[in-house]
Amino acid sequence: MAFLALSDQARMWQLSAAWLWRKAGGWIHAGPFARLTLSGPTPDRLLIAPQDIRTSDPTLAADYYAGRFAFLGQTVECGGRSPFEMPPPSEEWARTLHGFGWLRHLRASERALSQTNARALVDDWLKVIPRKHPIAWDSDVASRRLMSWLSQSPLILEDCNRGFYRRFMRAIARHISFLRRAIEQSPSGMPRMRIALALSSASVSIAGSNRFMRQCARRLDAELAAQILPDGGHVSRNPAAIIEILADILPIRQALNARGIAPSQTMMNAVDRMMPMLRFFRHGDGTFAHFNGMGFTPSDLVATILAYDDARGAPANNAGHSGYQRLTAGRTLVIADTGPPPPAELSGQAHAGCLSFEMSSGTNLLIVNCGVPARNNEEWHRVARSTAAHSVAVLNDTSSCRFLSSSLTKVFGRPIVAGPNRVAVSRRDDNGLVNVTASHDGYQRRFHVVHERSFMLSGEGGTLIGIDRFSTGGRALKKGEDEVAIRFHLHPDVRANSTGGGTGALLICPDGEVWDFDVHSHEPGDDEAMALEVLIEESVYLADPHGFRRNEQIVVYGRLSDITTVTWTLTRQPPAASAQRTSGETPELPL
Numbered sequence: 375m376a377f378l379a380l381s382d383q384a385r386m387w388q389l390s391a392a393w394l395w396r397k398a399g400g401w402i403h404a405g406p407f408a409r410l411t412l413s414g415p416t417p418d419r420l421l422i423a424p425q426d427i428r429t430s431d432p433t434l435a436a437d438y439y440a441g442r443f444a445f446l447g448q449t450v451e452c453g454g455r456s457p458f459e460m461p462p463p464s465e466e467w468a469r470t471l472h473g474f475g476w477l478r479h480l481r482a483s484e485r486a487l488s489q490t491n492a493r494a495l496v497d498d499w500l501k502v503i504p505r506k507h508p509i510a511w512d513s514d515v516a517s518r519r520l521m522s523w524l525s526q527s528p529l530i531l532e533d534c535n536r537g538f539y540r541r542f543m544r545a546i547a548r549h550i551s552f553l554r555r556a557i558e559q560s561p562s563g564m565p566r567m568r569i570a571l572a573l574s575s576a577s578v579s580i581a582g583s584n585r586f587m588r589q590c591a592r593r594l595d596a597e598l599a600a601q602i603l604p605d606g607g608h609v610s611r612n613p614a615a616i617i618e619i620l621a622d623i624l625p626i627r628q629a630l631n632a633r634g635i636a637p638s639q640t641m642m643n644a645v646d647r648m649m650p651m652l653r654f655f656r657h658g659d660g661t662f663a664h665f666n667g668m669g670f671t672p673s674d675l676v677a678t679i680l681a682y683d684d685a686r687g688a689p690a691n692n693a694g695h696s697g698y699q700r701l702t703a704g705r706t707l708v709i710a711d712t713g714p715p716p717p718a719e720l721s722g723q724a725h726a727g728c729l730s731f732e733m734s735s736g737t738n739l740l741i742v743n744c745g746v747p748a749r750n751n752e753e754w755h756r757v758a759r760s761t762a763a764h765s766v767a768v769l770n771d772t773s774s775c776r777f778l779s780s781s782l783t784k785v786f787g788r789p790i791v792a793g794p795n796r797v798a799v800s801r802r803d804d805n806g807l808v809n810v811t812a813s814h815d816g817y818q819r820r821f822h823v824v825h826e827r828s829f830m831l832s833g834e835g836g837t838l839i840g841i842d843r844f845s846t847g848g849r850a851l852k853k854g855e856d857e858v859a860i861r862f863h864l865h866p867d868v869r870a871n872s873t874g875g876g877t878g879a880l881l882i883c884p885d886g887e888v889w890d891f892d893v894h895s896h897e898p899g900d901d902e903a904m905a906l907e908v909l910i911e912e913s914v915y916l917a918d919p920h921g922f923r924r925n926e927q928i929v930v931y932g933r934l935s936d937i938t939t940v941t942w943t944l945t946r947q948p949p950a951a952s953a954q955r956t957s958g959e960t961p962e963l964p965l
Contacts, residue, residue, distance in 0.1 A: 416540070416547045417580040422632055424575050424625035426525040428475070429674040430482035438480060439491050445470040446749050447921065457495070458502045465509065466750050472503070472510040473518035477526040492529050493538065500541055505548075513556040514565060517572035520549040521622060524579045550576050557593070563610050563720045564618070567601055570594045571622045578629045587635075595640040606647035606654075607696025610720045611713060612667035613655040616648050620679045646687075652680060654689035654700055655709065657734040663709040664732065664745035665698070666716075667723035669917040691808075692801055699801065701808045704835030705736040706946075710827075711764075712812040714794045715775055721790040723759075726775035728794050728814045729827045730764035733838065735946065738883040739865035741765050745917025756788070758916055767825055767842050767860045774816030774825075792819075806833025821856075822849045823934065838944040844934050856934040860942070862891070866915045866925040877908050879928055881944075888947040893930050895937045906940065907931040 437444065441452030448463040462468035470476070474496075480488040503510045510516070523530065523546065531539060550573065557569040574594045577587040601609050608615035623645060627637045655662045660673040691700045697713015710731040715724050723746075733741040744763035747754050757763055761773040775793030794814035802809045813826035823844050830839040842860055864870055869882045870891075878892035895905055913927040930940060 416544050417582065418543075419581050420524070420527050420531070420543075420546075420579050421581050422579055422629050423527045424521070424525050424579060424629045426478045426522070427621060427625060427675070427678050428478060429672075429678070430478040432479060432483035434476070434479040435483035435485065435488045435491070438476070438495070439487060443471060443476075445476070456498045456502055458499055462509075464749070468509045469512070469515050472499075472507075472515050474499075474522035474526075475518060477522050477529065481526050481529040489529055489532060492526065493531075493534055496523065496530055496542065497538060500545055511552065513553065513560055514568055516549055516552060516556070517568040520546070520553065520572045521575050523549075524575055525625065527579075546576065546580070561719055561722075563601065564608075564612075564615055567597050567615075567619060568622075570597045571619070571626065574626050575622070575629075578626060578633065578635070591638055591641075595638050598640055598644040602644045602647060603695040604647070605690060605693045605695040606649070606651035607693055607698070609716055610666070610723065611697060611716050612723055613651075613662050613665060614668045616651050616655075617662075617672065617676060617679065620645065620648055620652070620682075621675060624679065624682050646685065649680070649683040649685065650687045650689045651693070651696070652676060652683075654693055654698070657707060657709075657732070657739055658705070659734070659737040659739060661734075661739060664743040664917055665709075665711050665727060665730070666725050667746055669746040670748055670919045671917075691803075694799065697797070699799065699810045699812070699829075701810060701829055701831045702835070703806075703808060703831050703833055706733070706831060706835030706838065707735075708733045708829060708831060708838060710810065710812070710829060712797060712799045712810070714797045714814070715790040718789050718791065722787040724775075724790055725759045725764065726761040726773040726777075726790070726793065726816070727764035727766060728774055728797060728816060729812055729825060730761075730766035731829065732765065733944065735835075735883070735887060735889070738868070738885065738887055740868055740881060740883070740889060740944070742863050742865050742915065744863060744913065744915060747916045747922065748919070754916060754922075759788075762859075762861065763863075763916075765862050767827070767844075767858055769817045769821055769823055769825070769844075770855055770857050771859070772817075772820070774814065807831070821851070822846055823851075836946045840942045840944075842940045842942075844938045846934065846938070851934055853935075858932050858934055860930040860932075860940060862928040862930075862942075863913050863915075864926050864928070866918070866923040868926075870910050870926050870928060872908075872910055877906065879908070879910060880947075886949070888949075890945045890947050891928060891942065892945075893940060893942040895932075895940055905932055905936040 441454060443450050443452065443457050445467050448467045450457065450460050450463060452460055457471060462471065477492055480492045505511065531542065553569050553573055557566055560566045560569055570593050574590045577583050577590040603609060623641065627641060627645065630637050657663065660671065660676065662668050662671040689700065691702065697711065699710045699712050701708040708731055711727050711729065715721050727743060730743055731741065732743060743765055744758055746758045759777065761768045775790045777788045778791050779788065794816035797812060797814045799812045808831045809828065811826065811828040813824055815824050817823045817825060823846055826843040826845065828841040844858065864881065867884045870879045871882070872879050878890065881889040881891055893906060893908055909929050909931065911927050911929050913925045915923040915925045930942065932940065
């Protein structure tokens with residue numbers, strides 16, 4: 375670690391200390407004596423089945439009965455064999471299979487044949503899978519399986535014989551025992567939250583579990599208090615975490631109410647804070663903004679979750695604890711990342727996208743980040759986390775964060791080990807103009823440059839003005855270390871046409887709405903034509919549910935030795951004027 379600065383070494387020590395602490399806790403809680411104390415009696419019966427609120431498709435039941443299992447775009451034909459004996463096409467496919475989330479499709483078919491098939495598949499798993507299967511007994515997979523079995527227990531257990539019922543209940547007890555040990559060894563963040571949710575779901579479902587229920591409620595409350603920020607965001611800064619937590623905690627709250635048990639105040643407060651954050655990240659078409667691990671948006675699930683929101687509180691525009699800003703006026707919405715990376719142990723999915731933004735107009739997505747792919751492709755995930763995959767300035771083709779890239783990735787994954795330490799943010803809303811300014815020092819250590827970005831949105835939402843400033847502190851930059859590329863990734867449905875003069879483009883939306891993009895420099899004596907180059911280049915949109923999609927990006931190239939301030943505007947054009955943009959004219963900016 376000699377090549378790392380002191381702050382970066384501190385992150386590495388933080389990771390190492392957290393790993394050692396988990397290992398020590400795991401030995402204490404999972405040692406031979408702990409195994410004896412945690413292997414309690416098999417529950418007699420289930421009292422209630424928490425509802426699975428994820429969308430189901432009954433037409434898939436016929437595929438499963440025919441031995442055809444398709445997950446994440448990969449299909450396995452079993453040919454009369456058990457799916458659990460088939461070689462999986464990928465680890466992600468196997469994790470989905472062993473998680474049993476697909477049981478909800480069988481329940482939705484409401485056919486006796488589907489019920490028999492579901493019970494046979496669960497029994498198959500109990501007979502085929504050993505207790506040390508590396509994927510099936512991963513804590514994340516086991517947590518999902520336990521919640522799926524509990525929520526689909528009416529389908530699995532109805533009209534079953536006593537022998538199967540006892541095998542199933544013993545399996546539930548084994549899962550509870552395993553997860554109670556695993557939670558002490560799991561990394562903080564979502565891995566630990568999933569286990570806490572699964573154990574709480576089990577505690578509210580089984581009979582004679584009052585003491586266990588109180589223990590699980592305290593543990594879940596502790597995780598909610600540690601992970602849900604005051605503004606409702608998650609400590610990982612990943613918007614997808616909010617969807618996942620709400621999708622699992624709402625059925626637990628509903629089951630507690632059905633049993634006449636009041637949910638804890640911590641749980642109620644956490645849900646009340648997270649609900650507005652769903653609306654915070656949501657564009658007009660229902661898509662979530664693509665920041666820090668957010669990929670494809672399960673719009674149907676989000677709509678279901680929002681149906682549980684009785685308060686229907688409006689989202690705050692300043693999510694300072696989570697590190698995001700929201701600018702809205704008229705039909706226009708801008709969401710910007712204005713926060714530093716999360717703590718090292720929570721940064722395994724975080725991106726180097728500080729000061730990036732997304733923009734939509736009504737249901738039209740205009741400016742986006744690339745997002746992450748649905749499948750766990752390591753190479754594309756590295757690309758998705760880079761600064762160049764975001765709508766932000768990139769200095770010297772280098773990301774503003776550095777990710778762990780050594781033999782230690784087998785232990786820690788690829789967390790962020792260096793990045794912005796200080797992100798200064800100011801916001802002003804007055805006279806119909808929303809003005810947000812933020813800066814980060816992610817490039818200061820390597821290139822002695824601080825990047826500052828301002829957003830100004832007009833009161834009617836028809837004009838967005840952005841200013842990118844690059845402060846060198848008076849230091850002369852070396853040749854080859856002053857190259858800047860300001861990227862604006864366009865949604866795949868948006869077409870871009872260059873305008874005359876080479877300093878802008880027309881963005882044409884599917885419904886015919888047109889936005890004019892223009893870029894300017896305003897430095898004394900600057901020859902704008904030489905200092906800036908505006909190109910339309912290819913890009914890739916990774917967050918589409920059907921796979922990767924080609925899209926375009928507008929890239930503004932320049933050198934900091936020539937120019938340190940770049941101003942760009944996005945202006946909605948009246949329908950009659952969209953084809954009449956004159957070249958070489960610089961509109962007056964309402965600064």
